[in-house]
Amino acid sequence: MKNLKKILITFLVLNGFLLIVPPSYAQYRGAYLIPSVVYVGDPATLIVPLPGTAQDADDIILSGWFLPAHTDIDFHRIVLERRMSESRLLVEFTAFMPGILELPEININDTVFSGLTVTINSVIDGRSTLELSRPASSLAMPGTALMLYGTISALVFLILLLVWFAAKGHRYLQRWINKWKRWRYFVSIRNTEKRLSRALSRGADKREILDILSGEFRVFLSFITGVNCRAMTAREFAYIFEKKPELEPRFLCRFFRRCDEIRFSGADISTEDIFKLLDDMREFLTTLDKFNPEKEKKEEKIAA
Numbered sequence: 571m572k573n574l575k576k577i578l579i580t581f582l583v584l585n586g587f588l589l590i591v592p593p594s595y596a597q598y599r600g601a602y603l604i605p606s607v608v609y610v611g612d613p614a615t616l617i618v619p620l621p622g623t624a625q626d627a628d629d630i631i632l633s634g635w636f637l638p639a640h641t642d643i644d645f646h647r648i649v650l651e652r653r654m655s656e657s658r659l660l661v662e663f664t665a666f667m668p669g670i671l672e673l674p675e676i677n678i679n680d681t682v683f684s685g686l687t688v689t690i691n692s693v694i695d696g697r698s699t700l701e702l703s704r705p706a707s708s709l710a711m712p713g714t715a716l717m718l719y720g721t722i723s724a725l726v727f728l729i730l731l732l733v734w735f736a737a738k739g740h741r742y743l744q745r746w747i748n749k750w751k752r753w754r755y756f757v758s759i760r761n762t763e764k765r766l767s768r769a770l771s772r773g774a775d776k777r778e779i780l781d782i783l784s785g786e787f788r789v790f791l792s793f794i795t796g797v798n799c800r801a802m803t804a805r806e807f808a809y810i811f812e813k814k815p816e817l818e819p820r821f822l823c824r825f826f827r828r829c830d831e832i833r834f835s836g837a838d839i840s841t842e843d844i845f846k847l848l849d850d851m852r853e854f855l856t857t858l859d860k861f862n863p864e865k866e867k868k869e870e871k872i873a874a
Contacts, residue, residue, distance in 0.1 A: 601686070609691050613646070613664050616673075616688055620657035627652040630678055638674040642667035650678050659683060668692035752794070756859055759790040763855075767848055776839040783844075784829050787851060791822070794858075804830060816861040818854065825850060 601618045608614040632648040646662040665671055665688065673686040735743075766779050791799040795817065797810065804827035811819040825847065832843055 603688060607691060608665065609693055610666055610668055611664065616661040616686065618659040620659060622654045622656050623652045626654055632678065638676055640674055642671060648676060665690040755790055755793045756855065759786060759855060762786045763848055763852055770841060770844055776841065776844060777833065779844060780829060780833045783847060784826065816858065821854060
């Protein structure tokens with residue numbers, strides 16, 4: 571019975587001592603540095619393997635004001651990883667003095683880590699092999715990849731566009747220019763027709779209106795056909811444009827003959843006659859605008 575009491579007292583005393591005195595790790599085996607060779611001013615990490623815990627727990631991280639102080643060492647972060655298989659202590663630091671430096675005591679949740687040392691090399695020390703640390707990884711700016719690949723894609727597309735334009739693009743460009751000119755001529759002559767109608771309604775000089783109508787219509791036909799129509803007689807329109815039915819050569823012959831008769835007959839000019847000429851020109855422009863010269867050329871090639 572006495573022996574049993576002694577055993578219980580001894581057990582309680584030992585447990586009380588363990589509860590009062592915090593655990594302390596003074597001897598470490600297997601501690602290593604990353605990188606293995608550390609120079610003055612290089613960031614490094616000391617990894618200390620520790621025994622596993624009863625169960626996995628969250629990591630304990632020390633940073634800021636909770637880091638220990640040292641005159642020659644700048645501590646960045648200290649992490650205690652608690653795992654069932656194996657725990658680890660990670661000390662991230664930068665040293666500014668060569669030699670064997672002893673780290674100050676590290677207290678994490680009443681667990682004290684002391685006696686840790688690191689070896690810091692000097693590049694200018696001739697006794698050690700000159701070995702530079704690995705270059706730092708480049709910083710990837712947000713959007714750099716998109717900008718780089720987007721620029722390359724744009725350059726490739728521009729080169730392909732230039733090659734296509736050199737081979738076939740100039741023909742399409744010329745067609746587009748011709749269509750734009752044709753549209754501009756139609757807009758101009760239609761505006762002239764509207765302007766003359768308004769002037770005639772306001773009682774403007776009828777002979778002057780006829781002169782403008784005849785002259786502007788001839789200029790329009792010269793641009794559209796490529797033939798100088800400014801000095802052509804009414805009869806010449808019939809046989810010069812005989813092979814161009816879309817221009818209605820008989821209509822043009824009658825139109826300009828009627829216009830010349832009203833202008834040079836010496837009789838009073840009727841307002842209704844001028845409105846009739848303007849209406850005929852408007853209908854002619856509507857019919858001609860629907861004609862597609864590109865389509866006609868394709869049909870002629872197919873027929874040939």
